[in-house]
Amino acid sequence: MQPIDVRNIKRVACIGTGTIGARWAAYFLSRGLEVTASDPSPTGEDFLRRHIRECWPTLERLGVSANADPDRLSFFADPAEAVAEADFVQESAPERLDLKQDLLARIDAACPADRIIASSTSGFMASELQTKCAHPERVLIGHPFNPPHIIPAVEVVGGKKTAPEAVDSAVDFYNLVGKRAIKLNKEVTGHVVNRLQAALWREAVYLAAEGVASVADIDDAIAYGPGLRWAIMGPTITFHLAGGEGGMPHFLEQFTNPMHSWWDALGSPRLTPEVKKTIMDGVEDEAAGRTPPELAAERDRCLLALLEALAKQRKAG
Numbered sequence: 001m002q003p004i005d006v007r008n009i010k011r012v013a014c015i016g017t018g019t020i021g022a023r024w025a026a027y028f029l030s031r032g033l034e035v036t037a038s039d040p041s042p043t044g045e046d047f048l049r050r051h052i053r054e055c056w057p058t059l060e061r062l063g064v065s066a067n068a069d070p071d072r073l074s075f076f077a078d079p080a081e082a083v084a085e086a087d088f089v090q091e092s093a094p095e096r097l098d099l100k101q102d103l104l105a106r107i108d109a110a111c112p113a114d115r116i117i118a119s120s121t122s123g124f125m126a127s128e129l130q131t132k133c134a135h136p137e138r139v140l141i142g143h144p145f146n147p148p149h150i151i152p153a154v155e156v157v158g159g160k161k162t163a164p165e166a167v168d169s170a171v172d173f174y175n176l177v178g179k180r181a182i183k184l185n186k187e188v189t190g191h192v193v194n195r196l197q198a199a200l201w202r203e204a205v206y207l208a209a210e211g212v213a214s215v216a217d218i219d220d221a222i223a224y225g226p227g228l229r230w231a232i233m234g235p236t237i238t239f240h241l242a243g244g245e246g247g248m249p250h251f252l253e254q255f256t257n258p259m260h261s262w263w264d265a266l267g268s269p270r271l272t273p274e275v276k277k278t279i280m281d282g283v284e285d286e287a288a289g290r291t292p293p294e295l296a297a298e299r300d301r302c303l304l305a306l307l308e309a310l311a312k313q314r315k316a317g
């Protein structure tokens with residue numbers, strides 16, 4: 001596969017427009033791209049158009065392209081029609097392997113062979129998804145984070161049959177449209193971010209199950225502590241700073257033995273009915289009557305403020 005000049009990508013097909021796909025569509029529209037969409041749900045088109053309308057004020061605040069227009073959207077019942085003239089495909093159908101394999105094979109058959117097909121899958125590997133495709137070299141993972149119209153990171157990873165040029169072009173494309181592409185050099189279960197989230201949450205669940213602290217206090221330990229630093233720099237460079245002027249060598253000199261003892265002490269909980277109850281009761285106390293949509297609105301409002309503040313500081317720095 002030849003590298004793609006990603007500046008020529010003008011039309012993106014969003015296949016599956018639920019929670020993630022609808023927001024992907026809104027995001028691509030905000031970057032001045034045209035979107036062709038498809039979803040088999042009888043309410044799919046209404047859901048999509050409503051979500052684009054709801055996301056638009058946020059996207060305007062984050063900064064839309066000069067030619068951005070929420071109405072540059074066409075909806076098709078048949079995914080083959082939606083992808084036929086697309087320059088890039090973002091698949092966000094339900095997380096079921098057989099469904100995705102068949103859908104990707106249909107997309108692959110309907111879409112010119114030099115177009116990238118990215119799957120939003122949180123858990124499957126590209127090698128599993130591309131098995132039924134005649135052109136597996138352009139099938140890869142472009143894994144976003146919820147809500148994908150706000151969070152910049154997108155993990156990009158190919159499968160055994162994906163061309164390295166396709167992965168590089170997808171990285172270029174996501175970066176060009178304002179995302180921060182994270183390139184994985186090889187496939188791994190859960191990709192990188194879900195592994196990191198799972199590692200931290202495993203310990204949070206363990207601590208709650210052991211009664212070390214309440215769910216709310218464990219959450220606040222991150223949100224009011226290292227989470228604030230991690231929004232600025234990742235965990236490794238953060239520890240580089242913990243080494244003072246001696247940086248990482250000094251940090252490792254001091255903390256290798258303690259770190260090994262902490263690693264050895266980490267828990268390996270299972271989500272048994274009792275542990276689930278502890279987590280569900282704990283999070284209900286923490287939410288203090290706020291519903292998930294109310295909490296999501298609060299999260300998105302704060303996320304926007306954070307992204308704006310970071311953009312301003314990074315520009316100044």
Ligand SMILES: NC(=O)c1ccc[n+]([C@@H]2O[C@H](COP(=O)([O-])OP(=O)(O)OC[C@H]3O[C@@H](n4cnc5c(N)ncnc54)[C@H](O)[C@@H]3O)[C@@H](O)[C@H]2O)c1
Pocket residue numbers: 015016017018019020021038039040041044079091092093094095099103120121122123143144145146
């Ligand atoms: N929800 C998250 O936090 C999150 C985050 C990152 C990635 N993802 C991934 O994004 C994908 C979509 O997840 P979601 O949370 O948006 O799910 P969802 O259930 O909200 O949306 C899935 C959409 O796909 C549609 N659909 C059903 N069958 C289809 C088919 N055959 N072809 C095309 N569309 C079909 C459904 O009608 C629905 O609108 C999954 O692969 C998931 O792993 C989810």
